[in-house]
Amino acid sequence: xxxxxxxxxxxxxxxLGCLFGLLVWYGSLAPNPSVGAYPDSEDLGPEYDAWVGxxxxxxxxxxxxxPLTIVSEYGTGELLRLxxxxxxxxxxxxxxLALYGVVEPDNTIRALNAxxxxxxxxxxxxxxxxxxxxxVLGRLARDWRLDWKTWSLxxxxxxLSLRRGLVDTRQSTEDHDA
Amino acid sequence: MPDLLAHALLAYTIALLASWRYEWITRPYVTVAMAxxxxxxxxxxxxxxxxxxxxxxLGIPFSWFGLHTTGxxxxxxxxxxxxxxxxxxxxxxxxxxxxxxxxxxxxxFLLKPTGQSYALLWPLTRYYPxxxxxxxxxxxxxxxxxxxxxxxxxxxxxxxxxQESR
Numbered sequence: 515x516x517x518x519x520x521x522x523x524x525x526x527x528x529x530l531g532c533l534f535g536l537l538v539w540y541g542s543l544a545p546n547p548s549v550g551a552y553p554d555s556e557d558l559g560p561e562y563d564a565w566v567g568x569x570x571x572x573x574x575x576x577x578x579x580x581p582l583t584i585v586s587e588y589g590t591g592e593l594l595r596l597x598x599x600x601x602x603x604x605x606x607x608x609x610x611l612a613l614y615g616v617v618e619p620d621n622t623i624r625a626l627n628a629x630x631x632x633x634x635x636x637x638x639x640x641x642x643x644x645x646x647x648x649x650v651l652g653r654l655a656r657d658w659r660l661d662w663k664t665w666s667l668x669x670x671x672x673x674l675s676l677r678r679g680l681v682d683t684r685q686s687t688e689d690h691d692a
Numbered sequence: 693m694p695d696l697l698a699h700a701l702l703a704y705t706i707a708l709l710a711s712w713r714y715e716w717i718t719r720p721y722v723t724v725a726m727a728x729x730x731x732x733x734x735x736x737x738x739x740x741x742x743x744x745x746x747x748x749x750l751g752i753p754f755s756w757f758g759l760h761t762t763g764x765x766x767x768x769x770x771x772x773x774x775x776x777x778x779x780x781x782x783x784x785x786x787x788x789x790x791x792x793x794x795x796x797x798x799x800x801f802l803l804k805p806t807g808q809s810y811a812l813l814w815p816l817t818r819y820y821p822x823x824x825x826x827x828x829x830x831x832x833x834x835x836x837x838x839x840x841x842x843x844x845x846x847x848x849x850x851x852x853x854x855q856e857s858r
Contacts, residue, residue, distance in 0.1 A: 525774045533759075533767045536815070540758030541743060543818065550808035550820025556744070571806045589744045614805035627805045635830035642835060643696035643733075650700055650726045657720035666777045669720035 519665050558617065559588030565617045569626070573612045576605045576630065584611050594621075601625035608633050694802075694829045696733055701838035702798060703729035703791040708845045710790070712852065721787050724772075728791020731768045732799065735759040760799070761814040765792040798834075801826040 545553040552571040574584030574596060582598040582605055598613060599622060605611055609630040615623040656673040660666075707725035711717035738756040746754040758764055769788040776784045800809045803825035811818045827834050 522774050526771055529767050529771045529774070533764055533771075536761075536764050536767065537756065537758040538752055538754055540761070540814065541747065541753035541755035543755075546818065549811070549818045550806060551811065551818065552806060571804070590742065590748060612805045614807075627807070629803070629805065631828060631830050635828070638832060639695045639830045646695065646697035646700045647730070649697075650723070650730060653723040654727060657723045661777075664777065667775050668777065669718075669780070673719060 522665070552614070553617075555586035555588040555594050559586075559592060559594045562594070562617075562621060563619070566619055568617050569615070570617050570623060571614045573610055576607055576609045576611050579605055579607060582611075584613070597622045598628070599624050601628040603628050603630050605630045606632070610636070694827060694831055694834050696730065698835040698838050699729040699733070699795045699798065700726045701835065701842045702794050705838065705842045705845050706790060706794055707787060708842075708849050711849065716783065717787070721783055724784055724787040725791040725794075727772070728769065728788035729795045731765050731788070731792040732760045732795045734768070758814075760796070761811060762796065763815045765789075765796065768792070803828050 543551070545551050545557055547553075547569055552569055553565055554570065554572040555574070558565050558570060558572070572586055574586035574594075577583050577585050577595075582601055582603075584596050584598060586594045586596060588594055597620075598611065598615070599618075600615075601611070601613070602625075603611070609632050611628055611630050613623060613625055614627045615625040618624050656675075657670055658667045659670050659674075661668050703725040704722060707717060707722040711722065735756045735758075737759075743755045743757070746756075759768075766789075769785060769792060772788045773781050773785045796812045800812050800821060801824055802809060804810075804823055806820075807822055807825070808820040809823035810820055812821070813819070
């Protein structure tokens with residue numbers, strides 16, 4: 515069945531609506547430890563005392579090592595400062611602490627399990643992720659083209675080449691050379 | 693899995709291996725699988741425009757992490773399918789789905805302090821399956837291992853094509 519541009523557009527809008535609905539639905543889910551969804555800093559932040567005695571899973575930046583103290587962000591930039599006891603880690607300032615533990619009074623979490631990640635590892639992760647994004651975007655631009663008549667994407671017969679001056683050379687010799 | 697590079701390499705490797713069996717998986721379709729691997733990580737929009745700020749703006753609950761689930765991945769794949777001509781739809785749908793699924797499954801093996809991964813099958817179920825905790829999202833090893841696999845698979849694929857064209 516041929517699809518007109520209008521029908522395609524309507525389809526895309528409906529799907530975007532579904533996607534938005536899913537994100538609202540997911541955002542409205544309350545913590546549920548029985549399935550593994552423990553409260554995190556978004557839940558603890560606004561009303562810490564309501565969660566005392568519950569288990570929590572969150573991450574925060576180590577700001578003090580003795581006693582071990584982390585700061586975790588919630589909401590639109592608010593900070594939750596937590597002391598962590600019983601954590602069997604050699605945490606350094608600036609590292610990220612991933613924590614699973616029990617909420618105790620006075621902004622204290624008794625750790626059941628914890629590990630740290632150096633901040634340089636995050637720099638690495640964001641760096642290579644950015645490069646990977648460029649790689650895949652580049653491949654999409656080289657392998658697919660927009661057909662303005664039908665407003666659809668089409669595979670190119672041969673990849674766009676920078677060396678050949680960004681022309682679509684219409685050879686299929688490299689077709690298989692993924 | 694960890695970083696997007698590892699995810700892209702994983703999808704690339706899977707698509708190339710599949711091309712040994714299915715000849716129609718040519719270069720453009722390998723790219724589609726790699727694009728599919730990016731779908732769940734659209735949730736990273738959160739870093740630029742946080743869920744809390746969207747909530748504040750709209751006055752309703754909201755979480756970008758919903759994008760990192762099967763339900764949202766299906767929705768996104770269908771959007772991708774509508775972007776191509778009808779004769780491409782089955783191919784594009786299957787490779788976007790393979791890419792997105794490889795991402796969700798690889799992430800289900802991430803180390804978590806609770807020992808449980810995340811709600812990858814939501815909204816079918818909200819259950820967080822136990823994770824073997826194979827790697828952290830910041831580890832370099834997965835990208836390294838997958839990079840080597842990608843190179844090997846690329847070389848073997850080229851050798852196979854040379855043999856075919858002979």
